[in-house]
Amino acid sequence: MSISKKNRVGRWGRTLLTGAMVAAILGTTAQTATAAAPGQVISVTAQAEGFHGSPGGSVIEYWTTDSHGSPVRASGAMLLPSGPSPVGGLPILAFDHGTTGLGAGCGSQADPQPWLSPDYRRREDELMRYFVSRGFAVLAPDYVGLGRFDTGPHPYLELRTEATATIDLVRAARAGNPELSRTWAVAGGSQGGHAALGTTYLQRSAAPDLDFRGTIAIDPASDIEKVLAAAGPGFDLPGATGFVAMILEGLRTTRPDADIDSYLSPTGRAVVADIATRCEDDIRDRVHGLKVGDLLSRPLSDEHIKSVLSDYLTVPTSGYRTPILLLINATDTVVPSPLHAALAAQLTASGTDLQVVTGTGTHTELGPQMSSALDGFVTQLLAKPAMP
Incomplete structure (x- = not known):
């Protein structure tokens, strides 16, 4: 049954959905070992209007793994589109953020920090709202160490934990919300582009049961x-x-x-x-x-x-099975443009299903051609109904 956004907010807003409650709903036990499994929900808490500039959203706390494979707690944001869910459920867009630092609270997804690189955060929020407007449920991880839990310094640009934090958030959100489908894609810029490519590669083995559609990487860190x-x-x-x-x-x-x-x-x-x-x-x-x-x-x-x-x-440059949209600025000085060119050449040489669109803006800025390509790629991702 489809549920309106008003009812969604009411359902999430009046209670704190704990791991034990989810376990009861799903008919599983809430033992410590189960609760610490990657992708297990700890809690889901509704947020007030204006969360990431949206009419509302939720913070998800969940379990993932650290650099050594040990269980750690992490957090992220969830934004949902308004209106009834489509047949098959809401498609998911995992949004990986750019560089925010190393300390707890720096991730700025579960707890937005308006003072932290405000222009860049505004640009990311606009992009997340764009994906919501296209009908995606947007899930944005803080990454290990950057969210609500002090688990030690964030392992900056460690590809594996960026990817596992993203995949485990998708699993946690789906476990706590039956409206979310198995269909998903990933996007991100800068560090988030690095994370998005790592997520794309790892999901082949870590989430083969899900319906992964494609990747959007904007000026990704690489090489x-x-x-x-x-x-x-x-x-x-x-x-x-x-x-x-x-x-x-x-x-x-x-x-x-x-x-x-x-x-x-x-x-x-x-x-x-x-x-x-x-x-x-x-x-x-x-x-x-x-x-x-x-x-x-x-x-x-x-x-x-x-x-x-x-x-x-290292970002893998072969072995991808789904399309990648690579949006790169030839005038980027944060990730020097020769690194973008090298990544594009390596992906092309490996036979990756790759579309490259070049702009002349600042780091992660989307010019008109890039925005048009993004629209077309999203339409392609949504061409087939989501899978329940």
Whole structure:
């Protein structure tokens, strides 16, 4: 039976849907081991009008896994379209956000932070509302460490945990809301584009029971591991110091085998320690005036650290089974445009079903041609009815 948005808000708004309640509804037990399973709902809480600029929405708390595969709690946002659900249920659009920092609360999805990179957050909120207007239920994870739970510093640009946080949110939302179909797609820009591509690759094995339709990646971070292999004392990549520091902190926390401290200068060790709980704007202030090379005491070029960086960061460039829309700005200076060109070339060479549309805006800005391509791609995603 279709349920109007008014009734949805009433259902979610008058109660806190806990993991135990979901277990009872689904006829399962609420034992600790079950509650900690990836994709298990902890709670769903309705939000007031204006949440991400929408008429309403919900915050979902759920279980996922950390860098070592251990269960951790995470959070995300859910936005639903108005009106009755279509036959088969609402299609899902998982929306992966861009860089927000390393500390708890920085994710800005479950708990929007209007002060955090406001122009970029506004652009992301507009894009999420666009997907809602096209009939998607939008699910936006905070990622591990960035949401409502202090689980340690966020492992920045770690492809696997970005992907598992996204897939597990989809599972949790579906477990708690029978209106959501098995049909889904993923989109994101910058770090979110990196996460979207990682999610696309991992869902083949992690969620084969779902009906995955395609991917939208906007100026995604990619080939960063190849750039870092050239970094060492004296190395300079203007504007990148904060991003590199966040990667180094992620590796320092999650990969003790990398012995990151042995690559850091005294300045680098101080910076990495200082930023572990900060959001992006504070991190940018902390590294102001520093070059990437100022963080390092020796090059990141030996085979061991190159292997660790590759395992942690690399976006797969083959093996995709569904279409990808790659929207890239030739004038991007945050993720330098040659990296976008390299990604497009690698995906094309592997035979990926790829559409590339180029603009001349700032990082993740959608120009007219890109917006038109987005409309067409979304229409393609929705061409077949959603699967219940």
